Amino acid sequence: MTTRNTTDLGEFQFLSGESIPTLEVAYETYGEFTGDNAVLVCHALTGSAHVARRPDAGGETAGQARAWWGDVVGPGKAIDTTEYYVICANAPGSCYGTTGPSSENPETGEPYGTDFPPVTVGDWTRAQRKLLDELGVGRLHAVVGGSVGGMNVLDWLRRFPDDVDRAAAVASAARLDAQCLALDTVARRAITGDPNWNGGHYYDGPGPEEGLARARQIGHIMYLSKASMGRKFGRRSAGREAVREEPPDPAAAFFPYREVESYLDYQADKFVDRFDANSYLYMTRAMDDFDLSAGYEGDADALAAFEGELLVLSFTGDWHFTTEQAEALAEACREAAVDVAHHVVESDHGHDAFLVEPEKVGPPVTDLLETGLAGRAITDTEPETDDSGEFAPVHTSLFSK
Structure with missing residues (x-):
């Protein structure tokens, strides 16, 4: 049942x-x-x-x-x-x-x-x-x-x-x-520093998606070990099939888009679709x-x-x-x-x-x-x-x- x-x-x-x-x-x-x-x-x-x-x-x-x-x-x-x-x-x-x-x-x-x-x-x-x-x-x-x-x-x-x-x-x-307290602090600052955060009252407009994405990426790095990241990603390029919407800066286009970057971007995109930025602030503060x-x-x-x-x-x-x-x-x-x-x-x-x-x-x-x-x-x-x-x-x- x-x-x-x-x-x-x-x-x-x-x-x-x-x-x-x-x-x-x-x-x-x-x-x-x-x-x-x-x-x-x-x-x-x-x-x-x-x-x-x-x-x-x-x-x-x-x-x-x-x-x-x-x-x-x-x-x-x-x-x-x-x-x-x-x-x-x-x-x-x-x-x-x-x-x-x-x-x-x-x-x-x-x-x-x-x-x-x-x-x-x-x-x-x-x-x-x-x-x-x-x-x-x-x-x-x-x-x-x-x-x-x-x-x-x-x-x-x-x-x-x-x-x-x-x-x-x-x-x-x-x-x-x-x-861990320090990393959680940086993650929260990524959210509150997003221009769309609007003091937490963003529900009638675009939300702080970029800030939440960066916060989640910091979290994922915390959840993995150095050994597991090395085994899973190494320094490998993500390959031609990996899609990056646009390089974060002009010089980035010269360098490879690595598997670890692709993973973090993918996880961030998924998370932004399912979780609320304010809740991330509240839940991490409770843990801290x-x-x-x-x-x-x-x-x-x-x-x-x-x-x-x-x-x-x-x-x-x-x-x-x-x-x-x-x-x-x-x-x-x-x-x-x-x-x-x-x-x-x-x-x-x-x-x-x-x-x-x-x-x-x-x-x-x-x-x-x-x-x-x-x-x-x-x-x-x-x-x-x-x-x-x-x-x-x-x-x-x-x-x-």
């Missing part, structure tokens, strides 16, 4: 203190609820509620053409929808059905634009909790998420620790580092703002009330959320006496690994849901040190069952 729906949660006060008269949340559910089998999946930065393939949906939901985790969630998949009742909700501030900057402000009849209140990961969690109340779901069997969706998972553990039995934070961390320890003495203190089990899953080639950051999170759990396993996956795909390597994500998540941290595909990587005494991640095998 699958459902696609939007529910009105009524007036919603954001953690900034600002309110909107009504918050609509777009969500999808998969499977049947039996009372103790609910699994909440939290989407990443530009994802939607469309987490799994739907036979009745023609493969498209609110502009996102593909189910973003369709190889992980579904019948017989790692998160098996014949066993679990899976819920995925679009986050407030996004543009895939949940109220955000592009939504109509009922008080003015015009899109909110940048009059929309600031949004935090905590607001996502609170909206999800209200949605689950509407669906009759109390305690979750598990909450699972990747990237900033993993931050959403961690926020659940500090905000509603009694409502979660098991959790998986995939390719995530307790906070962003300075390098998240700090697990905010309001607490530290990460361990933030997680101390959680009595369930947490799987932390990281990828060696991911420099957006590194294995070192994941190990720091796991160590905070150990300090707080939270049951945790840090599973490190050998991969050179970069941050995108959690999306493009489902065969490596699936087994430990499956075992977490079925048997908890005692699962056969889960290995806790207690920190080892190299000759300099620095932490060196242990690369575990997912298939040593």
Whole structure:
């Protein structure tokens, strides 16, 4: 059984203190609820509620053409929808059905634009909790998420620790580092520096497409590793069949249009057609703002009330959320006496690994849901040190069952 729906949660006060008269949340559910089998999946930065393939949906939901985790969630998949009742909700501030900057402000009849209140990961969690109340779901069997969706998972553990039995934070961390904060800043400046941005009120005219395109290109570079980019593109020319509308500057016509340029241009063009520039500003700011320890003495203190089990899953080639950051999170759990396993996956795909390597994500998540941290595909990587005494991640095998 699958459902696609939007529910009105009524007036919603954001953690900034600002309110909107009504918050609509777009969500999808998969499977049947039996009372103790609910699994909440939290989407990443530009994802939607469309987490799994739907036979009745023609493969498209609110502009996102593909189910973003369709190889992980579904019948017989790692998160098996014949066993679990899976819920995925679009986050407030996004543009895939949940109220955000592009939504109509009922008080003015015009899109909110940048009059929309600031949004935090905590607001996502609170909206999800209200949605689950509407669906009759109390305690979750598990909450699972990747990237900033993993931050959403961690926020659940500090905000509603009694409502979660098991959790998986995939390719995530307790906070962003300075390098990623800097790159996100440049991406946002690309949008706000576009002459068509108009202070965020561009919905009745041409929008900041060029700025959004550049922001997305910066994001894609962040999601790939140096090794994966070298293997996929190298320095190769894109060839005669590649089409570039016009050289960005006169001298560019003399030089080859490289495959890596063609890829970035293609991804930018696709993204501009499906995502809202203001939502990109709001969603990246929510991610940048998240700090697990905010309001607490530290990460361990933030997680101390959680009595369930947490799987932390990281990828060696991911420099957006590194294995070192994941190990720091796991160590905070150990300090707080939270049951945790840090599973490190050998991969050179970069941050995108959690999306493009489902065969490596699936087994430990499956075992977490079925048997908890005692699962056969889960290995806790207690920190080892190299000759300099620095932490060196242990690369575990997912298939040593």
